[in-house]
Amino acid sequence: MFGQRIRRVEDPRLLSGRGRYLDDLGHDALAVAFVRSPHAHARIVDIDVSAALAVDGLVAIYTYDDLDGRTSEPLPLLIPHPTLNQGRTPYPLADGEVNHVGEAIAMVVASDRYVAEDVVGLIQVEYEPLPPVVGLAASRDGDALVHADVPGNVAATMVQEVGDAAAAIAAAAHRATLSLSIERSASMPMEGKGVLARWDADDESLLVHTSTQSSTSVRQAIAAKLSIPVDRVEVVTPDIGGGFGVKIVHPWPEEILVPWAARRLGQPVKWVEDRREHFISSAHERGQLHEVEVGYDDDGRLCGLSVRFWHDNGAYTPYGLIVPIITSTQLLGPYKPGAYRVEFQSMYTNTVIVTPYRGAGRPQGCFVMERVMDAIAADLGIDRAVVRERNFIQPAEMPYDHGLMFQDGRPLVYDSGDFPASLAKLKALVGWDEFDSFRAAARAEGRRVGIGLGCYVEGTGVGPYEGGHLRVETDGSVVVSTGLTSQGQGHQTMLAQIVADELGVEMERVRVTTGDTRRFKYAVGTFASRTAVMSGSAVALTARKVRAKALKIAANALEAAVDDLEIVDGQIRVKGSPGSEIDLGSVAVLSNPLRYAFDAGAARATQFAGPVDPTAPPVPEGEQPGLEGTDYYSPVGSTFANGMHAVVVETDPETAEINILRYCVVHDCGTVINPMIVEGQIHGGVAQGVAGALYERMEYDDAGQLLNASYMDFLMPYASEVPHIEIDHLETPSPLNPLGVKGAGEAGVIPGSAAIAAAIEDAEGFAITTMPISPSQLFDLRRRHCER
Amino acid sequence: MRVTTTVNGERYDVDDVWEGESLLYMLRERMGLPGSKNACEQGECGSCTVYLDGLPVCACLVAAGQAGGRQVTTVEGLGSAEDLHPVQQAFIAAGAVQCGFCTPGLIVQTHDLLRRDPHPDDAEIREALAGNLCRCTGYEKILDAVRLAAETMSAAPVDDPSGAAS
Secondary structure (H helix, E strand, O other): OOOOOOOOOOHHHHHOOOOOEHHHOOOOOEEEEEEEOOOOOEEEEEEEOHHHOOOOOEEEEEOHHHOOHHHHOOOOOOOOOOOOOOOOOOOOOOOOEEOOOOOEEEEEEEOOHHHHHHHHHHOEEEEEEOOOOOHHHHHHHOOOOOOOOOHHHEEEEEEEEEOOHHHHHHHOOEEEEEEEEEOOEOOOOOOOOEEEEEEEOOOOEEEEEEOOOOHHHHHHHHHHHHOOOHHHEEEEOOEOOOOOOOOOOOOOHHHHHHHHHHHHHOOOEEEEOOHHHHHHHOOEEOOEEEEEEEEEOOOOOEEEEEEEEEEEEEOOOOOOOHHHHHHHHHOOOOEOOOEEEEEEEEEEOOOOOEOOOOOOOHHHHHHHHHHHHHHHHHHHOOOHHHHHHHHEOOHHHOOEEEEEEOOOOOEEEEOOOOHHHHHHHHHHHHOHHHHHHHHHHHHHOOOEEEEEEEEEEEEEOOOOOEEEEEEEOOOOOEEEEEOOOOOOOOHHHHHHHHHHHHHOOOHHHEEEEEOEOOOOOOOOOOOOOOHHHHHHHHHHHHHHHHHHHHHHHHHHHHOOOHHHEEEEOOEEEEOOOOOOEEEHHHHHHHOOOEOOOOOHHHHOOEOOOOOOOOOOOOOOOOOOOOOEEEEEEOOOOOEEEEEEEEEEEEEOOOOOOEEEEEEEEEEEOEOOOOHHHHHHHHHHHHHHHHHHHHOOOOOEOOOOOEOOOOOOOOOOOOOOOOOOEEEEEOOOOOOOOOOOEOOOOOHHHOOHHHHHHHHHHHHHOOOOOEEOOOHHHHHHHHHHHHHO | OOEEEEEOOEEEEEOOOOOOOEHHHHHHHHOOOOOOOOOOOOOOOOOOEEEEOOEEEEHHHOEHHHHOOOEEEOHHHHOOOOOOOHHHHHHHHHOOOOOOOOHHHHHHHHHHHHHHOOOOOHHHHHHHOOOOOOOOOOOHHHHHHHHHHHHHHHHOOOOOOOOOOO
C-alpha cells in the first residue's frame, strides 16, 4: 500500500452529499448570531437591547456583563514566548473596548438564524470612536496606540544572530540593500468555523462539535474556562471543510461562548460562521515589511546577511510569535548565509488577528531570500540558478545546523535534502538553459516573457508528539484512532495505508478516526505539515506493537515459533507451510478470555471452550486483554522538506495583464505514502501561492474597514485562473522517523510570490519588490520606470 | 406558507416556510438534504449548485417559494455512496476531492457541462467551472476528473436525473 496511488476512502460519502460538516449537525439546536463591532477602534458607551426583546423566537442576549467565572477573563495566550512581553488577547465578548471591525460585542441566541440576525439588527450599541491604527506604517509611527498600555504598538522584539553579520557585510566585496513587502491574505477555507454544544444535565457533561484543527486542546480550554472537570467534556471534529491554519487557533471566542450558553440554557446551541464573519473576525496572515542588507563575494557567495522586518500581528496575539519566528529562521532556505542577523518587531494594528495560514511566514521569508539571490545575480551578471547553486548547503553537510532556534524551541537543524539534485531536476523540467533563446524569440515578436525561480526549505513534522491507538476487533476489522484532526488532506486513507502494511491486513478492513477526544485524549493538532510524520509514525509504531502481540498469541495457538510466522491479508501463518493459519479476528477472540458467550465468536474464548493450564492466569502476566495497543511518536526535532518552483510568465505589453505560461515544481517530502494525495497537496498549495502573488489581498481603508470582505471582492482564483502545474519528485528520506517521511501539506504555497515576482522582473526588466502585484500595479510600475 | 415541490423525484409538501427563506435553507433545514453546502450566501462560490427544472442554479439565491411546482435535483439525487454516478466515480479516480465542501456543487456543475457538451476541451471545462470555488485542489485534478468522466460517459451513457426536459 505504501507508496501507491490509493483511492481515498473518504470520497464516496463526500461526493454523494453524505459528508457531515458542522452545519449539517444539530438541527434541533438553537441558533447564534453576534453583534460585531463596525468600528476598528472604539470605546463601548452603551448597549441597548430594549428594542430587540419583543422579537418572537428570541431566547437570550448576552454581553460581557453576563460572563461569569473564568469566561470573563481574556482568552489564553496559546504560545507564550520570553520576548512577547506585551502579549494581548481578546475577551470572549468585548469588555468596554473594541480593537478591530468584527470583534464580538453581544451574543444572540434564538430559535433559528434568521431570527437571531433580526435581533442583532435591533440591538443599539453606542460607541465613542478612537483613532484607528491601520497598516505597519501607522503602527510604527506610534502616534495612535492600539492598546493604551503598549508603548509604540510593539508586542515583541526578537533578535537572533550567528556570527557578526554587520562586520561580514562591511568586509564583503559587494553589498546590496533591499526593501521588500508582502500584503495580507487569509486561509479562507470553503467552510468557515462553527461550534455545536450539547449539555447533558443528568450526566453533567458537555459534548462539543467544532470545526477545529486541535480538538484535544479545545477540550482542555473549554473545561478550564467553564470550570468543568475535563473528563466531563468531549470535543469531536466532524468532517471539516478546509482549514489551512485558521482553525488551529483556539479557543475562538465562540468555542467558549457556545458551550457556555448551552449549559446555561440547558439546550443544544449552534453557531456557524458566515462568510463576512470569517473575513472580519477570524484570522489573516502574510503582512510584513522587510529591510535587507547583504554582503557577497565576486562569485555571488553570501558573506553576511542582515534582515530587519516588521510583522503586522493585528489587534491581539493569541498565537504568539510563531509566524515571524518562522520567517526569521526559514528565510534561509537551502542556503548558507555566512554571518546572519535577524531582528523583527511584532506590531499591533486595529485589524483582524494574524495567525498561521498555510506556509506560515515561509512565503515571506522565501520571497526575501530569493529576491536577494536574484539581486546578486543581476548585480554580478551571473545566471540566477548558478548563484543559487553556489550558496546551497551540500548533501554531505547534512545534518546541517544553522545555529538558530526554530519555532518549536529546538535547534534549526536540517535533517536531509539534496538541493543541487533538486535544482538540476527543476532546470531540466522547465528547460532553464533553453529559456534565453525562447525569451529572445518572443521579444522579437513583441512579446514579453520571463522566467523565475523560487527555492525553499520547510520545517515540517513539528513536535512535541502524536499518538495512535489500534484495536483488532473479533471480526478481523481494525479500528485506528489518532488525536489530531483532518481538514480534507485524506488522513484516513494515508493512515490506513500505513496500518495495512505494518499489520498485514487488507486496507478495506482498516477504519481510521481522527480528532475525536472520545477515542483519543492526547494530541497536539494538525499544523506544520505534521500528520504523516507525527501520526503516521505513531500509528506505524502502534501497528508494530499490536502485530507483535498478535504473533505471540498466534504462535501459542499454532504451536509455532513467533519468528516463523507472517501476517498476510489478515491471516497469520507459518511461512512456507500452507494450511496452518489463524485469522486476526480469531486471535482477537483468543486475546480476551471470556466468561460469557455473547456471540458465536465469543464462545471460542469462554472458560469451558478448551483445555486450560491451571497453573497460569487466563490473562498472562504482563499482558492485557484485547488485541490492541497504543503508542506515541515524539522526535528530537523537526523534519525539513524542500522544493523548488520555476514559473514562466507573459505580460501583456499594453494591458499589463500577467499570464502564467508554465508552473513547474520539484518537490522533496521524503518518502511518499500516496502520490495522488501528495500531488493534490502541491496543487492546492500552488493555487494559493499564485493567488497570493497575483490576486488576493486584504483591502483595508484608513478607518480600518475591510473593503473586500466577500467572495465577490476578494479575488480567490477559480479554475479559470490557476495554471496547469507540472511536478517532479525527489525523495530524500528523513533519517528521523520510521517511515522516512517529511510532510507535504504547506510546501506548494511557499515560493509562489518569490518565483512569480522573479519571472515578472525577468519579463519587464525592472525590480519587483512588493507582492501581490495586479495588472494595474504593474502598469503603474512601467510608467514610473519609463519616467526615470 | 406551504411549498409543494419535487426534489430528486420525490414530492415534498413543506409547511411554515418563511417568504424570505432560500431554497438552500429549505433543502438543508426542512427536507433533510444537507448535501448542498453554504459557503458564501451570495452566489459566488457555487457550493450550493442544484438543478431547478434542469438548469443549474445557486440554491442560496433562489427563494424557497420559487421552487413551488418545480423539479429540483441535488447532489443526493445524482448518485448515492453505494451507487455513484460516473461523474462522482471520476472524481474519486482522479483524486479530485480534498475537504469535499465544494464538491457537491462541482458534481452538479460538471454533470450539467457534460450533458450539454459531452466532449469539452480544457478551455471549455475551465469556463464551465468558473463559478465554483475550490480552496483545496488547485483545480488540477478536478479538470482530470471532468476529462475522465467525459470519456467514461461517452463509452457508456447513463440516465439523466437532472429534471431537464429532453
